[in-house]
Amino acid sequence: MIETPPGVLISAPSSGTGKTTVMLGLLRALRDEGLVVQPYKSGPDYIDPAFHRAACGRASFNIDTWAMDDRLLNGIAAQMNGADICIAEGSMGLYDGVATKGQTGFGSSAETARRLGWPVVLVVDVGGQAQSAAATALGFQTYAPDLPFAGVILNRVASPRHERLARLGMDQAGITVLGVLPRRGDLTLPERHLGLIQAVEHPDLESAIAGYADFLREHVDLAAIRAAANSVRGGQTGSLPSPPAQRIALAQDAAFSFTYPHLLKGWRDAGAEISPFSPLADEVPDPTADLVWLPGGYPELHAGRLAAAQCFLTALRRHAEARPVHGECGGYMALGEALIDKQGHRHAMAGLLGLVTSYEKRKFHLGYRRAVLGAAMPGFDAGQALRGHEFHYSTILAQPDAPLAEVFDADGQPVPETGSHRGKVTGTFFHLITPEAA
Known part of the structure; x- marks a missing residue:
């Protein structure tokens, strides 16, 4: 057994909260600090891994606890070798999965975080609410008491007053605030009928990712996220799929x-x-x-x-x-x-x-x-x-x-x-x- 690089999982209460732009900005900002960053995607998403690679220069791999057995999961986890930190992006809401094996949430981002021992950073869209956002965050933190929880990034904050009220709620709930992102209409990725456009189709991807990184550096405590990242004991035998032909x-x-x-x-x-x-x-x-x-x-x-x-x-x-x-x-x-x-x-x-x-x-x-x-x-x-x-x-x-x-x-x-x-x-x-x- 060996010590693996520390990691966190970026998730959210639901889709559309801004976690992908947070993920890309975080990958680039940490890479710019000189770290070797290994990205992952929880779930069967086809598109996000290409964006991850563009952001940090390292291939991103899917982790899927519904589809993959332990041998494959261990083989994919082994791809973190040589990295300083691992950052995984969740899919949909943190606990969203399928009802298989008599349980809900099977294949969820929460299951990925639990299996790898990576604390969750929850991106919470506080638009249209203030202290009430703390009730959402508290519910996500306590829904699965065994799930490691690092804290929240508040997104789409409208004003300094809005930030004070939202922080007040989080303080009262005992939730750590890792960052506060002001509302900006340009911090979105283009979409089409299957979700995001492909990375190769983005009109100016490099400039966009650099902008996300600047935004994260200004408004998120990167040192606190690095400190929250957790290492787990690893090194179990694993393997990747064999080729169908030579x-x-x-x-x-x-x-x-x-x-x-x-x-x-x-x-x-x-x-x-x-x-x-x-x-x-x-x-x-x-x-x-x-x-x-x-x-x-x-x-x-x-x-x-x-x-x-x-x-x-x-x-x-x-x-x-x-x-x-x-x-x-x-x-x-x-x-x-x-x-x-x-x-x-x-x-x-x-x-x-x-x-x-x-x-x-x-x-x-x-x-x-x-x-x-x-x-x-x-x-x-x-x-x-x-x-x-x-x-x-x-x-x-x-x-x-x-x-x-x-x-x-x-x-x-x-x-x-x-x-x-x-x-x-x-x-x-x-x-x-x-x-x-x-």
């Missing part, structure tokens, strides 16, 4: 960007050769690749360009004649017959599967997924159980191919998005997180 051609651009960092790290650590290519630039996958992997992303925003990328599509079809192709969510849609955008325009896709999806007829799909494969897919045999997460707004208009798996939500209820397979081509709507241990 040579992997991986689509990577604005249309295909959602691959969990722990998967890519595990593949590379095991010696797999990953060759990125851009379908949007009409690049072809490595012709020597054993597997072409199309991740999720935003193909619906680039459907016309994908349909026109004939070099890419021709090479993909040629590859599928002899070697496997797999697509996740957006990648799965691109492997289908057609994609209908939100304006109702139909765009021909690769046609390697019969799938037809529509964003004109939107339907929200969100949640954990457990899939039991009915047929093999790259890296996994029929009968293997996989865990993942689904998040999209597309509607299936046609799915004529054989289902790939029986798929269930976190409560064990079947879902109709089974994925499909034809020949050497497979696709799923869920993003793979990990196989279940045998």
Whole structure:
């Protein structure tokens, strides 16, 4: 057993309180102090880790206590080696999770903090209230008495008087105030229908993060947060996922960007050769690749360009004649017959599967997924159980191919998005997180 770097988890009572901008500013401010900062994201978020990396220069990894077993969690925790401090960002509200194994909050940010022993810094939006915010913070502190709690950062404070009143309430409740952030309309990240835009799409990300860091330095007690960070005993055996092939051609651009960092790290650590290519630039996958992997992303925003990328599509079809192709969510849609955008325009896709999806007829799909494969897919045999997460707004208009798996939500209820397979081509709507241990 070894001593691990100290850490804290940044969370909030709910989404939309400003924790992501606090997280990015904190990562950059601590990096600017000369610290090696290891970021993490609690939960299955695809987008935030790229922002984290831009802020501190170190790859961010998801920690997911619903989807990941101890071996994988330990393998991901080991990525903190060489860091001076770990900062994790929560998802949704601190205690929000799923009702599985007879308990609520399973897979929550609180569970991540408890497992790693990292105290919670709660970002509280005090807009529209003053002393009453202390009741919220006190409730979050006492709801789970065994959860370490560092204190609060008060966000969107309107005036010095507002700050005095909010602090008074926190003092009376015995809550430590670690920072007070005045209300500023420019401290928001651009959003789209799946949440934040991708880091690569931000018009001036470096300037924005530098601004967040300046704001945090001025209004947050960074020394107090560092002092609150807690070390835990670590060093347990862990491992990251094995690669599905030796040579992997991986689509990577604005249309295909959602691959969990722990998967890519595990593949590379095991010696797999990953060759990125851009379908949007009409690049072809490595012709020597054993597997072409199309991740999720935003193909619906680039459907016309994908349909026109004939070099890419021709090479993909040629590859599928002899070697496997797999697509996740957006990648799965691109492997289908057609994609209908939100304006109702139909765009021909690769046609390697019969799938037809529509964003004109939107339907929200969100949640954990457990899939039991009915047929093999790259890296996994029929009968293997996989865990993942689904998040999209597309509607299936046609799915004529054989289902790939029986798929269930976190409560064990079947879902109709089974994925499909034809020949050497497979696709799923869920993003793979990990196989279940045998």
